[in-house]
Amino acid sequence: MFALADCNNFYASCHRLFEPKYNGLPVVVLSNNDGCVIARSNEAKACGIKMGAPFFKIQEAIKEHNIAVFSSHYTLYGDISARVMTNLARFTPEVEVYSIDECFLGLSGLEKLADYGTAIKETVMNNTGIPISVGIAPTKVLAKVANRTSKKFNGVMVLETAAQIADALADYPVEDLWGIGRQFSHKLIKGGIETAAQFRNLPMDWVQSNMTVVGLRMWRELWGESCIPLKTILDPKKGMCTSRAFGKLTTDYNQLKEATSSYAARLGVKLRRERLCAGVISVRLLTNKFGPEASQAYPAITIPLEHPVNNTVDLVRVALQGLKKIYLRGYLFQKVEVTATGLIPEQEVQLNIFSDFKGVKHDKVSKVLDRLNMHYGAGTLKMAGEGLKQQWTMKRQFLSPCYTTNWNDIIKVR
DNA sequence: TCTGGGGTCCTAGGACCC
DNA sequence: TCTGGGGTCCTAGGACCC
Numbered sequence: 001m002f003a004l005a006d007c008n009n010f011y012a013s014c015h016r017l018f019e020p021k022y023n024g025l026p027v028v029v030l031s032n033n034d035g036c037v038i039a040r041s042n043e044a045k046a047c048g049i050k051m052g053a054p055f056f057k058i059q060e061a062i063k064e065h066n067i068a069v070f071s072s073h074y075t076l077y078g079d080i081s082a083r084v085m086t087n088l089a090r091f092t093p094e095v096e097v098y099s100i101d102e103c104f105l106g107l108s109g110l111e112k113l114a115d116y117g118t119a120i121k122e123t124v125m126n127n128t129g130i131p132i133s134v135g136i137a138p139t140k141v142l143a144k145v146a147n148r149t150s151k152k153f154n155g156v157m158v159l160e161t162a163a164q165i166a167d168a169l170a171d172y173p174v175e176d177l178w179g180i181g182r183q184f185s186h187k188l189i190k191g192g193i194e195t196a197a198q199f200r201n202l203p204m205d206w207v208q209s210n211m212t213v214v215g216l217r218m219w220r221e222l223w224g225e226s227c228i229p230l231k232t233i234l235d236p237k238k239g240m241c242t243s244r245a246f247g248k249l250t251t252d253y254n255q256l257k258e259a260t261s262s263y264a265a266r267l268g269v270k271l272r273r274e275r276l277c278a279g280v281i282s283v284r285l286l287t288n289k290f291g292p293e294a295s296q297a298y299p300a301i302t303i304p305l306e307h308p309v310n311n312t313v314d315l316v317r318v319a320l321q322g323l324k325k326i327y328l329r330g331y332l333f334q335k336v337e338v339t340a341t342g343l344i345p346e347q348e349v350q351l352n353i354f355s356d357f358k359g360v361k362h363d364k365v366s367k368v369l370d371r372l373n374m375h376y377g378a379g380t381l382k383m384a385g386e387g388l389k390q391q392w393t394m395k396r397q398f399l400s401p402c403y404t405t406n407w408n409d410i411i412k413v414r
Numbered sequence: 415t416c417t418g419g420g421g422t423c424c425t426a427g428g429a430c431c432c
Numbered sequence: 433t434c435t436g437g438g439g440t441c442c443t444a445g446g447a448c449c450c
């Protein structure tokens with residue numbers, strides 16, 4: 001049996017944890033650049049605020065219902081997530097942290113599953129203050145169904161017998177199944193398939209040929225056959241990307257240079273943290289996709305490196321070479337993406353007989369950079385090319401204090 | 415004015431091998 | 433008139449996830 005533990009309205013709950021005056025009131029959390037809604041408290045959902053709604057389109061509702069608004073704050077969520085996961089790991093050695101707010105648990109050999117689920121839920125609430133829901137079932141796809149259904153009741157649901165499963169699937173919307181996205185749900189609903197039960201009754205061949213082996217796996221899981229194992233060991237990463245929309249669109253080459261340098265440097269920090277080196281760097285510029293057709297451009301370049309690296313100096317240099325080649329005058333760019341692929345572990349990097357790699361010095365500089373920034377705070381020391389004014393940085397108008405990452409913001413208890 | 419960021423997996427098709 | 437059979441590797445594109 002599998003359990004899926006899922007934090008309720010996670011980002012909104014994180015903010016409430018430090019500002020309990022918002023308990024019971026509508027709260028929304030915005031995406032980067034305060035672009036759109038990515039988390040809502042139950043009260044905000046009840047006000048009709050939709051997931052993904054652009055912030056500028058819901059101003060009236062915000063005012064009308066007096067909804068509290070927060071910019072997203074990922075360091076905070078990361079810290080709270082770690083607390084939740086640590087508590088979940090006390091219940092079983094079989095743990096798969098599936099996302100920042102979700103965790104699969106292997107519950108093989110256990111009895112009284114409903115009681116166990118309740119114990120998990122209450123422990124996490126007591127120890128972290130974060131409300132969670134627990135769904136328990138023989139497969140991961142069914143555990144997802146159980147979890148989602150549980151939110152309508154008391155937050156714990158076990159689907160074990162064939163009758164319980166059939167009952168839960170009977171009116172479960174097909175588009176809410178794990179693995180059914182926009183495209184497939186559209187196709188299915190057009191064909192009259194609206195519930196999970198109807199989907200499960202489709203012939204296997206149809207599912208296989210229309211939805212590939214991925215769809216078939218999901219279909220089998222709905223019949224109780226476990227096809228998606230618990231992943232307790234993380235796969236090595238295949239790619240790593242830093243991409244962020246600017247606070248303001250720009251045509252200015254110098255601003256793009258600053259942003260590209262800054263994103264490449266950030267990528268370096270992420271690579272070094274995981275002790276990986278990049279063999280290939282890609283850079284892409286993007287215009288605002290909501291703008292008129294004629295103003296669109298997505299120039300990109302992929303640059304194989306002679307020598308895999310993770311030091312900031314080399315990464316920034318290569319990324320800027322790429323930018324120079326792809327830059328187009330006259331387009332209003334909204335975003336730059338810097339991606340690392342061909343990742344290999346640091347200690348497996350081979351010297352290339354034909355390259356005159358002189359990165360050893362740069363590697364040392366990066367180590368010093370990381371140490372200083374760790375001690376004095378991110379951004380204390382950076383490359384000159386990242387710029388001082390940084391007019392392109394993202395908008396975060398409703399940022400909460402850094403309760404868990406800045407001594408000055410730590411919460412005071414009287 | 416304003417519309418997120420970071421990933422995974424699968425398939426088809428082309429280039430290449432013997 | 434007719435033009436093999438098996439592979440691997442890579443990339444682009446499309447689907448999905450939170």
